[in-house]
Amino acid sequence: SVAGVLVCLLEYPRSKRKKGSTMERCGQKYMTAVVKVFGPLTRNYYIRAILHAALAVPAGFLLSTILGTVCLGIASGIYLLAAVRGEEWRPIEQKPPERLHIGDTIKQPPSNPPPRPPADARKKQPAEVGG
16 A cells, blocks of 8 residues: 555656646646655656566565556556656746736737628528518
């Protein structure tokens, strides 16, 4: 049960992506602080792969925990592959809100009129309403 709590604490905070934006999970900032305290021990995916593999070994001896063993083994393989590709866990940093400039919020009016139906379709509409 302690191993399960450790894995949950380690896995809950999402890592920042190299490209694009990353959505932070609810309450992740508190868990991120815990993961950041351990520094390279939790940031390095090689260490995470070894940790998951080590946790899978004792669970493999009980039939009731075989599914958890398989999940930890798969997670270990995924982390090992990610580590070989040069990835590591990076915290999602909160950006300070940018101040809007008054000139940027004023939009230009449209230069073209909105599209209208052909003249034939406009003439038929009043006739249909009356009939």
